[in-house]
Each structure stands twice: as C-alpha cells, then as structure tokens.
Amino acid sequence: MSFPKQIAVALVVVGGIGYYPLTVYGTEQTIRAAEAGAILATINVLLGYAAVAYSIGKSTTVFFKYVLGGMGIRMFLLAGLLAVLIRMFGFDPAALVISLGIFYIVFLALEVLFIQRQISLRQNT
16 A cells, blocks of 8 residues: 555544544534644655655665655644644644644654665665
8 A cells, every 4th residue: 555545544543533532522622623733744744755755766865864854844844833823823732732643653653664665675676
C-alpha cells in the first residue's frame, strides 16, 4: 500500500477510535480543536513524505538536508500554528495538542517505516 494511502487509513482508524469519546464527552469546541490537530499532523506528515520522496536516491547530504532540515522547519511551523490557533482563534489547547500528538506519533511511526523500506529497496537494487 502506498504511503499516502497508509496515512489515510491511519487517519480514518485513529479518528474513528476517537470519534465516540469526543462526541459523547467533548464539546463542539473540543471536537473542532481535535480535528484541527489531525489536519495539522496530516499536512505535516505529507510534507515529510514529499521531502523523503524527493531526496531518496540522491546524495546523503541532500537526503539529510531535506529530511532533517525539513523536519526542523516543520516543527517551527507547527509550533507557530499551534500558538496562532490557541491565541487568536481560541482553540481548546488540550484537545488541540493531544490530537496533534496522537496523530503525530502514529504518522511518525509510519514515516520511519516508509523511510526504512525505501532505503532497503535502494540497497537491494
């Protein structure tokens, strides 16, 4: 299965697991913040995927520049967006950060497996 499809499946599965508790115990504001966290994490992992897809097969310097440098840039952007969403738009900080964290961890595991698989394929050919 392609990486974007894996992300979509993970998004549906994790979102499905969180749907019941959010709708039963959460407010509309909590649900909105959790959805925003999921969206931010999804955009983040897709940008990471683009960096890996572009840099795989290139020199080690290019690979690390795009993957690790891109990771640093994405972290700063995420931190800035979190601050904006919480301060300017009044998103529930706990729901936003917890949702982002959960999706980030799941997506990071998938991203590491993807990178490992891509490097393994390159070494075997």
